[in-house]
Amino acid sequence: GQQLNQSPQSMFIQEGEDVSMNCTSSSIFNTWLWYKQEPGEGPVLLIALYKAGELTSNGRLTAQFGITRKDSFLNISASIPSDVGIYFCAGPRISSGSARQLTFGSGTQLTVLP
Amino acid sequence: NAGVTQTPKFQVLKTGQSMTLQCAQDMNHEYMSWYRQDPGMGLRLIHYSVGAGITDQGEVPNGYNVSRSTTEDFPLRLLSAAPSQTSVYFCASSSRAGAEAFFGQGTRLTVV
Numbered sequence: 472g473q474q475l476n477q478s479p480q481s482m483f484i485q486e487g488e489d490v491s492m493n494c495t496s497s498s499i500f501n502t503w504l505w506y507k508q509e510p511g512e513g514p515v516l517l518i519a520l521y522k523a524g525e526l527t528s529n530g531r532l533t534a535q536f537g538i539t540r541k542d543s544f545l546n547i548s549a550s551i552p553s554d555v556g557i558y559f560c561a562g563p564r565i566s567s568g569s570a571r572q573l574t575f576g577s578g579t580q581l582t583v584l585p
Numbered sequence: 586n587a588g589v590t591q592t593p594k595f596q597v598l599k600t601g602q603s604m605t606l607q608c609a610q611d612m613n614h615e616y617m618s619w620y621r622q623d624p625g626m627g628l629r630l631i632h633y634s635v636g637a638g639i640t641d642q643g644e645v646p647n648g649y650n651v652s653r654s655t656t657e658d659f660p661l662r663l664l665s666a667a668p669s670q671t672s673v674y675f676c677a678s679s680s681r682a683g684a685e686a687f688f689g690q691g692t693r694l695t696v697v
C-alpha cells in the first residue's frame with residue numbers, strides 16, 4: 472500500500488537549535504501535509520504543499536515538497552519549548568473505494584530541552 | 586467556531602460493553618472520518634463518509650460501525666468492546682476527500 476515512512480521517530484534537542492525531519496513514500500503524492508499534535512489534543516495543520524519543488528514557510532517552520540513527489544521535509548528553526556509535540560506528515564492516497572484518503576506517517580516526537 | 590467536537594473526552598469500558606463516540610462539525614464539510622491513534626503507529630483510518638447517507642470502511646474497520654444521517658454528525662459505535670480497542674480516537678472533517686483535515690480533540694478510550 473501507499474505508506475509514509477517518517478524519520479526520525481524521536482528527537483531531543485536544545486532550545487535554539489534547528490530541527491529537520493522528513494517523510495518518504497514508495498508512491499507519488501500530489502499533496503503533502505504537515506501536522507503538529509500537542510499532548511491531549513488533536514493534530515493541527517501546519518503547512519500544506521501542492522506542487523513538486525514547492526517551499527512554504529509558516530513562521531519558523533519551512534516545508535518542502537520533494538522534486539520526485541515521493542518525499543517531503545519539515546524544518547523548524549531556532550526551536551523553543553512550545554515546539555514540543557508530535558509532528559506528522561500526511562498525504563492523500565487512492566483507496567480501494569472511490570474516495571482518496573489521507574494516510575499518515577508514524578510521527579516524529581520532538582522534545583526541546585531548556 | 587467550534588470546528589470538530591468530540592464527546593466524551595475520556596471513557597472506560599468493560600469488555601463486551603457497547604458505546605457510541607460522538608462527533609459533530611459545524612464547517613459544513615462533506616467528508617468526515619474516524620481515526621485511531623496507537624503508540625508508534627500514527628493515525629489509522631477506521632471509517633469515513635463522503636456525505637450524508639454514504640459511509641465506507643478504512644484500514645481498520647473491524648469492531649466498529651458508523652452512520653451519517655446528517656452532514657454535521659458522524660458517530661462511531663463500538664458493538665462489543667475489546668481490550669484491543671483501547672486507543673485514542675479522533676474524528677476529522679474536510680471539505681472533500683483527501684483535502685486538509687480538521688481534527689477534534691480526541692476520545693481516550695480504555696477497555697478493561
